[in-house]
Amino acid sequence: MSALVSVRNLTRIFDVSKPWLNRLIERLPRALLKAVHDVSFEIEEKTIYGLVGESGSGKSTIGKMIVGLLPPTDGSVEVGGVNLFTEADPARVAKTRSDIQMIFQDPYASLNPRWRVRAIIEEPVTVLGGDTGGLAERLLEQVGLSASDAGKYPHEFSGGQRQRICVARALASKPKLLVCDEPTSALDVSVQAQVLNLMSDLQEELGLTYLLISHDLTVVQHMATKVGVLYLGRLVEEAPREDLFTSPKHPYTRMLLEAAPRLDGFGRQVDPPRGEIPDPINPPSGCAFHPRCPLAVDRCKSEPPQMRDIGQTRVACHMA
Amino acid sequence: MAERVLRVADLTVEIPTRHAVLRPVDQVGFDIAAGEVLGVVGESGAGKSMTGNAVIGLLDPPARITGGQITLHGERIDNLPADQMRRIRGNEIGMVFQDPLTSLNPLLTVREQLTETILQHLPVSKAEAEARALAGLEEVGIPAAARRLDAYPHQFSGGMRQRVVIALALCAEPSLIIADEPTTALDVSVQAQIIALLKRLCRERGTAVMLITHDMGVIAEAADRVAVMYAGRLAELGDVRDVLTNPAHPYTAGLMASTPLAAQGHHRLNQIPGTMPRLDAIPDGCAFNPRCPRVADKCRKEPRPRVEEGDRASCWFPLQEAVA
Ligand SMILES: Nc1ncnc2c1ncn2[C@@H]1O[C@H](COP(=O)(O)OP(=O)(O)OP(=O)(O)O)[C@@H](O)[C@H]1O
Ligand SMILES: Nc1ncnc2c1ncn2[C@@H]1O[C@H](COP(=O)(O)OP(=O)(O)OP(=O)(O)O)[C@@H](O)[C@H]1O
Ligand code: SF4
Ligand SMILES: [Mg+2]
Ligand SMILES: [Mg+2]
Numbered sequence: 296m297s298a299l300v301s302v303r304n305l306t307r308i309f310d311v312s313k314p315w316l317n318r319l320i321e322r323l324p325r326a327l328l329k330a331v332h333d334v335s336f337e338i339e340e341k342t343i344y345g346l347v348g349e350s351g352s353g354k355s356t357i358g359k360m361i362v363g364l365l366p367p368t369d370g371s372v373e374v375g376g377v378n379l380f381t382e383a384d385p386a387r388v389a390k391t392r393s394d395i396q397m398i399f400q401d402p403y404a405s406l407n408p409r410w411r412v413r414a415i416i417e418e419p420v421t422v423l424g425g426d427t428g429g430l431a432e433r434l435l436e437q438v439g440l441s442a443s444d445a446g447k448y449p450h451e452f453s454g455g456q457r458q459r460i461c462v463a464r465a466l467a468s469k470p471k472l473l474v475c476d477e478p479t480s481a482l483d484v485s486v487q488a489q490v491l492n493l494m495s496d497l498q499e500e501l502g503l504t505y506l507l508i509s510h511d512l513t514v515v516q517h518m519a520t521k522v523g524v525l526y527l528g529r530l531v532e533e534a535p536r537e538d539l540f541t542s543p544k545h546p547y548t549r550m551l552l553e554a555a556p557r558l559d560g561f562g563r564q565v566d567p568p569r570g571e572i573p574d575p576i577n578p579p580s581g582c583a584f585h586p587r588c589p590l591a592v593d594r595c596k597s598e599p600p601q602m603r604d605i606g607q608t609r610v611a612c613h614m615a
Numbered sequence: 616m617a618e619r620v621l622r623v624a625d626l627t628v629e630i631p632t633r634h635a636v637l638r639p640v641d642q643v644g645f646d647i648a649a650g651e652v653l654g655v656v657g658e659s660g661a662g663k664s665m666t667g668n669a670v671i672g673l674l675d676p677p678a679r680i681t682g683g684q685i686t687l688h689g690e691r692i693d694n695l696p697a698d699q700m701r702r703i704r705g706n707e708i709g710m711v712f713q714d715p716l717t718s719l720n721p722l723l724t725v726r727e728q729l730t731e732t733i734l735q736h737l738p739v740s741k742a743e744a745e746a747r748a749l750a751g752l753e754e755v756g757i758p759a760a761a762r763r764l765d766a767y768p769h770q771f772s773g774g775m776r777q778r779v780v781i782a783l784a785l786c787a788e789p790s791l792i793i794a795d796e797p798t799t800a801l802d803v804s805v806q807a808q809i810i811a812l813l814k815r816l817c818r819e820r821g822t823a824v825m826l827i828t829h830d831m832g833v834i835a836e837a838a839d840r841v842a843v844m845y846a847g848r849l850a851e852l853g854d855v856r857d858v859l860t861n862p863a864h865p866y867t868a869g870l871m872a873s874t875p876l877a878a879q880g881h882h883r884l885n886q887i888p889g890t891m892p893r894l895d896a897i898p899d900g901c902a903f904n905p906r907c908p909r910v911a912d913k914c915r916k917e918p919r920p921r922v923e924e925g926d927r928a929s930c931w932f933p934l935q936e937a938v939a
Contacts, residue, residue, distance in 0.1 A: 484831070484870060485873045486658075488885060488886050510803070513874070514875055517875035517884070555807075556806070556833045558831055558876060560832065560836040561836070568804040571772055571774060571804075571805065
């Protein structure tokens, strides 16, 4: 198997300073927020890579850099060997762009309410000047809607049906990679089941590769081949699904799995996690997790842990 | 048997519209004992919030209670004048909503909000109220509470704000707390902290809790009993372990099977075909009948199956016989 996506030392910094005049008057320093910090991973072709982490951990920022919506501050992303931000050949850039599609969390916000479903679905192909005859009808049937839905408007559909329309649109340009950012977070569980099943079916039928971003561990556990865990913009652990969920190595991963509510957790007394996610503008020194970590030693406060391999797992922790 | 704090019987809420009278809550009944957590689950639009809002007398007009009774410690509260109901809210019933900012005044410090609420509801001196405010913040686990008393809501993180709201809901020592999706906007680690807090308060103070959520995992861990709602009606009511492991109503069973389960690995998830009906198009008979795998003629024709004393599910053909 070969890697379709290679993410190398990816870093993204946002300038979140107040306007310079306020800074001058209030004598504030520049505020830089490192949303993604030196993240490296690969996504094998025809697999599902799950990216988990709590709010603000940098999941969406990584997703946007992979689809080319946001330039990295440092490091690189290659999809099929092409780096969208440095590639000189416009034909390769165009080809790679149409190989990558994105599905967002909110199926209400991501469909233009004034367009008919046909126009919405065909747009990614229309902009490239491609042939769209019967395309929308075919895709609608593929995602479990009916060809006659092509003439309707988005408001005529329920949340789950709208997310199917988003999936149909994403498939229009025959992509290889789908970046799905919280694709079911806005949906009810019974509707989520419909969308997740559809995603699995399409992956098998079309040999797609997914980056599945979610804060819901059960969704990732159900879907992913391999899972990466983010904390404060850093990749702290990566492992095949089984390994990650049965023998997590990083103390943060363990904390997350322990805290997640279980369907069979009747009357379970959880030892609730300590503390909160720190301010990303002034992250802790050394290992960013050390103030909350039950295993932390002096070294953790000063020295940032490097990624290392333990079996099939990669983990960044001095004590793992 | 612990004292019954809340009893809701045959509660019906209606919204008159130009075309029809909608019924977002339709003859719902349950009760909650002291020290008990009743979970209320169901998908979006099932009528969970509407039920909670009816209990605390906060329905937005034109929605109003048109049938049934709500009693708190044996006294009816569904027909009280607004000012009396306002006293009961806060005094007897505490509220926690999904967005903590809706319950907090952005212009007042946490100290001011807590002491003001305490003085409103309890006959204590200002100094005593301030001492209680501090104790309240400590109880909900705000670190260095004394130093944070003079902070404003926006200076707290989302999880800390929700703790402040819980402290506020508790400061008059209510016997019932209604928590509507209190952790839905929070991260799992913070959610675990808030749920542990609610459970501890319930246990230590004997507070009755109505916990509204769409998260089955949260229900499993926090609730003693669970009410499953569908299209404004009660589909199933029972002990949380029974309902989740041996659902009687086909809707509950479908819901459980569509939840990605840890052990299932790569298997397909169960799908319930279709979606919940809109309030102006609720099918005759059992509201779930167009989506139900066990549907028979009776489900479409007979008036809806009712949950009677001892029944668990509102279904003509339940999967399990209730063990009364
Ligand atoms: N355009 C931006 N300008 C400034 N800061 C940003 C911007 N986009 C993201 N951030 C910050 O970067 C960090 C990572 O954000 P990101 O949206 O990637 O997180 P996430 O893991 O997707 O979180 P969530 O689960 O809430 O969606 C956060 O601290 C966020 O506030
Ligand atoms: N003012 C109104 N007019 C008409 N229908 C309304 C009005 N307010 C609420 N509804 C409907 O009442 C039903 C019940 O809503 P409710 O908010 O109780 O659902 P819920 O179970 O809390 O859902 P959620 O999980 O989305 O919070 C929904 O179908 C909703 O659309
Ligand atoms: S009453 Fe009939 S339709 Fe309704 S849930 Fe039971 S079997 Fe299904
Ligand atoms: Mg995000
Ligand atoms: Mg609600």
